Amino acid sequence: MKHKWTFFPVVFLGILILFLYLSERAEEKKKEEDLRARKVFSFNQGKIDRITIKSDKGAISLSKGKDELWNLVEPVNAKADFEVVSGIIYKLDEIYFTKSFNVSPKEFSIYGLSPRKTEVTVSEGEKNFSFILGVETPTANFVYIKKGNENRVLLVESGLVRIISRDVFELRDKTVIKFDRREISKLELIYPDKSFAVFRGDSQNWQMDKPIKAKAGIEEVNEIFDLLLALRVQKFEEGKKLNNKYYGFDKPILKVLLGYNNEKSETLIFGKNEEGVFVQLETGNEVYAISGELLNKMPKGSFDLRNKKIAPLIRDEIKSIVLSSKDKTIEIEKDVKDKWIVSSPLKAKGNAVEIETLIIAILNTTFLEFIDNPPKSLSSIGLEPPEIEVILNGRDKKHLIKIKIGILDKNRYLCYAVNDLENQIGMIDYTFVRDYLNLNLEKFKIRN
Known part of the structure; x- marks a missing residue:
């Protein structure tokens, strides 16, 4: 009898839960049906191929090409802003x-x-x-x-007005130039009194060709691409x-040449008059007014394009570190469990926090200036x-880089430095040397 009295409440609870679940689903279904009934239009967004907006300001027509890109066909023939048109359709x-x-x-x-x-017509x-x-x-x-021809009036949210009332300028594609940076093999900046040229050695290396031969910085080159795009x-x-x-344009303030892997090229010409700054593709007829901000951010000297990192490496590839002075050497490496240990002048567990901090400091240190004519x-x-x-060595003691630190210039608090990747001598902030390269063994090991 006791089990029977327990069974009935459980069954009743189960029926109640099922009833609540079905009621909730029925309510959700009703809401979905109501929402579908109130939907003004039903269409496939990807299949819309033409939009016409006629107003007292004139007619605007947009057409989708075979390449799936949108174009303005009225009142001008021009590329349309894909994101803006997609926003209208959505x-x-x-x-x-x-x-x-009904009225x-x-x-x-x-x-x-x-x-x-x-009036808006969509095809x-x-x-x-x-x-x-x-x-x-x-x-x-x-x-x-x-x-259409219905006599029924609908009341909808007014956000539709802002979407439909866009003018021709808002609908036009305002991108000046499009390119795939992976396809660029050469970049040249031509000013009235100087020019700089870099070319791609491989996917990870850019070399400066003018005005000097030196390694260019990947980040520096990518920053130029970012500005152009x-x-x-x-x-x-x-x-x-x-x-x-x-x-x-007859006396341009800057010309930017992009050379592609297929040996084709594009050149942007920048001009200036009392009204502002303008740009034109050398092979095009259109002229665009632009902000002068880009010109302020473009490199003005070879230093701006050069690789300034003293150790252009990836943090995870560093597996051992050797720090040496004239009277002391500290060797640090990762063991088979990928844990940092001090291996010389004694063996001890490594202080991972301090060692990783040292690595980050090395990778973040940059040359503040280069010395192209060092003393003999x-x-x-x-x-x-x-x-x-x-x-710094990689896995299996593979050599990655050797950095030499020279004497301090006390007047500027900079010290001389060079690495064996480029053998380029430069000056770095002595604060880095003082704070991280003092060869304090106690800092890098964990005390038992």
Whole structure:
């Protein structure tokens, strides 16, 4: 009897849970059906291939090409901003009415639907649908619209107005130049009085060819690519006297040449007049007004393009470190369990925090200037023999880099340094040497 009395409450609880679950699902289904019923348009976003917006400002027509990219065909022939057009289509697909009612054609004017101020037609292949945009409600939270030839007026969120009311400039693609940086093999910056050229040695290395031969920095080159790809049109120059002299293209303030792996090239010409800064593709006819900010950020000297990292390595590839001075040597390495240990002058567990901090400091240290004409005797600047030497090795003791630290220039608190990757002598901040290369053994080991 006791088990029977226990069984019935459990069954009842199970039935109750099932009932609540089914009720909740039924409620959700009802909401979904209600939402579908209030959806204004039903279409496949990816199949929309034409949009026409007619208003008292004129007509704007957009057409999707075979390459799946959008173009303006009216009032100008130009590339359209793919993200902006995609946003319009997405918004149209997400329109839901909060209220609907039938009115006679004579009453259309009350809702701003007659005469037609804004009419939108969307094509999905052979299938077309359209709507008229009316006035906003007094609260400006909603707007009246009417589909095609229907007499039914719908009330939808007013965000639709902001999406549809974009002007031609907003719809145009404002990208000045597009390219795949992986396809670039040469970059040249040509100023009126100087020029700089770098070329790609391989996927990870750029070399400077002009005005000196030296290793260029990957980060420095990529920063130029970033600036060019982010360059946007502030104004399309149209209806003016488009000539080189007017925009300063006859005496450009900068020319940027991009050489591709297929031996083709593109050149951007930057000019300036009293109205501002302008750019034009050498092979194109369009002129764009742009912000002068890019010109301020572009390299002005060879130092800006050079690799300035004293140890251009990846942190995880470092498996052993040798720190030496004229009277002391400390060797640190990772054991078979990938744990840091001190292996010389004694054996001890390594202080992982201090060792990783040292590695990060080395990788973040940069040359603050280069010395292209060093003294014949490197001993005069403390590099032969060095005051301090840092050797970084990879797995299986594979040599990665050797860094030599020279004497301190007390007036500038900089010291001489060189690595064996490029044998380029330069000056680094002595604070790095003072704080991290003092060869304090106790700092790198864990006391028992």
